[in-house]
Amino acid sequence: MRRSVFFISDRTGITSEMLGHSLLSQFEDVEFHRMTMPFVDSVEKADQVALEIRKHAVIDGCRPIVFSTICNPELRARIHVADAQIIDFLEMFIGPLEDELGVKSSHTVGKTHSITNYDEYKNRIDAVNFAINHDDGLLPRDLAEADLILVGVSRCGKTPTCLYMALQFGLKAANYPLTPDDFGNHTLPKLLLPYRSKLFGLTIDPERLAQIRAERKPDSKYCSLESCQFEVAESEALLRHVGVPYLNTTRMSIEELATTIMHRAGLSRRTY
Amino acid sequence: MRRSVFFISDRTGITSEMLGHSLLSQFEDVEFHRMTMPFVDSVEKADQVALEIRKHAVIDGCRPIVFSTICNPELRARIHVADAQIIDFLEMFIGPLEDELGVKSSHTVGKTHSITNYDEYKNRIDAVNFAINHDDGLLPRDLAEADLILVGVSRCGKTPTCLYMALQFGLKAANYPLTPDDFGNHTLPKLLLPYRSKLFGLTIDPERLAQIRAERKPDSKYCSLESCQFEVAESEALLRHVGVPYLNTTRMSIEELATTIMHRAGLSRRTY
Structure with missing residues (x-):
């Protein structure tokens, strides 16, 4: 029915x-x-x-x-x-x-999603711009302003999570991709060292990663299961070694990722 | 209290x-x-x-x-x-x-924001990637796939609106900036002509636009009230001339913009 x-x-x-x-x-x-x-x-x-x-x-x-x-x-x-x-x-x-x-409600037309506080609203737009300007390791000048920096291999879910946190919570979230260049010496990329406390890692099952990458670049080394297994294993080992917490994104929605990270990192939303 | x-x-x-x-x-x-x-x-x-x-x-x-x-x-x-x-x-x-x-609820832990349908979830991530890859007139190869193309002057609110529609509704929204090069000949940029029915315009009060641009590039011609007045007047004249509907973003939140545009353009959400 x-x-x-x-x-x-x-x-x-x-x-x-x-x-x-x-x-x-x-x-x-x-x-x-x-x-x-x-x-x-x-x-x-x-x-x-x-x-x-x-x-x-x-x-x-x-x-x-x-x-x-x-x-x-x-x-x-x-x-x-x-x-x-x-x-x-x-x-x-x-x-x-x-x-x-002990007060009457204003009975005004739904204001849940209107601009009630312009500063709060501006924060949110600034956070969206910050996420876009700091996507995929881009332009990391004012990383000091970031509330959070997500790290993980390419296509593990960093970008949608950053954008969601910006749009829904007004948080400034940057993201930085871990690539094969970053593996082997068991230390974080130099650029990230001053911001260690802001880092949160994302990881993903290699099979799912290979599937996602294949849609982007079919038949490439980038999407081979072997590369994906190697990159995931190395990035997890690196994050464990340097003590950066991480989450597996494979079975989590963007909302679950965003709220779990905020909860664990002790961050609160900046906007309603 | x-x-x-x-x-x-x-x-x-x-x-x-x-x-x-x-x-x-x-x-x-x-x-x-x-x-x-x-x-x-x-x-x-x-x-x-x-x-x-x-x-x-x-x-x-x-x-x-x-x-x-x-x-x-x-x-x-x-x-x-x-x-x-x-x-x-x-x-x-x-x-x-x-x-x-006439049925019992499953009384299961909140599933509102979990991945209940992987295809629907993938749509949503694809829509986010589409918005990023088609931001600010970028790479407009597969514009035919777009559900919607937002047009308007730089900094009028196109990007956050596109990202919101992608994240919350799974819609593929591209955006294309109208610049002084596009004014004067009273016709849409060539690239957009095949997609006329997908276009929706955004405009903004020149004073607010000048304020927003000044934060990005202070003391520039780009942020002068004169330039902003000119660009806004020209873009509105162009949109009216070619019959593309448009909204003024100045006092609207991202949620109001996104839902109003969807309502007027007859679009429905692809994901819950």
């Missing part, structure tokens, strides 16, 4: 989607048909959404599930006329929070 | 933080002291969290607020012994969803 699922919001829809996705991931055997309806900020749009919900109820032969983060009670009421299982996040929790805090 | 807030999770803490942040943003006048405790996956860690909560209750002289996405009922119970306003997302919504769907 297929269930239609709506993520509805008066702004971006990101919170609504994340809440819904997090709950739906607990139901593995149901096939969900997901639709996001952001920027529902007028009576006309709310009525349009209610109509869509009713349409899908008829098509599926059962009530759709609706995740909503709409603030305006009038718009909310227009959507609630549709027969659906409505999971209304603000309606459920704002009341108890108002009671606990 | 200061309130301590805890975001607790058995995995990354990202869902707990986002949902909590979204609720707290409705209370502008309260000062919150936010702490994230990810990877709470054992009785020992749960007891440690409960202890921290109690400590902060004493320090603040009032109950902390706790946002939790912990699945395991035993761990949940260990945390619930602390006197706090506990907002437990799964506890609140899983029951109604089980009733509606």
Whole structure:
């Protein structure tokens, strides 16, 4: 059986989607048909959404599930006329929070993902630029500014992890590739020595690495299993030898990598 | 009055933080002291969290607020012994969803941000690589693969928006800078002509642009208000002339830009 699922919001829809996705991931055997309806900020749009919900109820032969983060009670009421299982996040929790805090909520349109603090926002953009300007060992002049420097062999997952930390947490993360030139003398590349405390290593299973590299440069020495095994073994030995902590990225998502590294390195997010 | 807030999770803490942040943003006048405790996956860690909560209750002289996405009922119970306003997302919504769907949830540890589908995950990494390889007009060989091409003057916000769309939605977004060479003849750069339907423009207030550019290259012609006014006026005139839709980024967050563009361009996310 297929269930239609709506993520509805008066702004971006990101919170609504994340809440819904997090709950739906607990139901593995149901096939969900997901639709996001952001920027529902007028009576006309709310009525349009209610109509869509009713349409899908008829098509599926059962009530759709609706995740909503709409603030305006009038718009909310227009959507609630549709027969659906409505999971209304603000309606459920704002009341108890108002009671606990002893103040009324501002009931303003979703501000979760708007610019509420310009300095914080600028930090975040600066962090993204920092990640791009310090990707793959590039231009490492102001490495002293880095919150973190990821090291590991080429294609082990450094770049997406750095970008994620910059975009989501406002952290300045540089990355530096370990190449065969760096192996053998059991010491870190000279450039990294002053920043030892900022280093965190990434490693990966050689088989997966070979597969990823083959997509980039098929039939190369770079992607041969032999090279990958050698580079991974040497980089892990080096990181162990110099006492830099490391994580295996093979079965971890970018979110898991980023949060695990932050947790272990004692870093906190700079932006919400 | 200061309130301590805890975001607790058995995995990354990202869902707990986002949902909590979204609720707290409705209370502008309260000062919150936010702490994230990810990877709470054992009785020992749960007891440690409960202890921290109690400590902060004493320090603040009032109950902390706790946002939790912990699945395991035993761990949940260990945390619930602390006197706090506990907002437990799964506890609140899983029951109604089980009733509606007529199946039991898997009650497994948070999988929202783990790799559940390797193909989907690979798409996402490919999209990040695509964004980096097609940043700032770089290497535009396989532009045909792009879901979207952002155009606009240098420093108007193209790069962070492309990276966000890649990381969060798995979309392949390229970007191409409009420079003074592109103005005057009222036609798009030749390279972009075959991809007209994929184009979306970004613009920005000249004053803000001058400020951003001044941080990068102070006292340059590049950052002069005059140049910025000229480039912005010309790029907007060009986009209007050729009928490419555009957004002003000045007061929009990356999330708002990304979701607004997707909404207007009729694009859906490729990954959750």
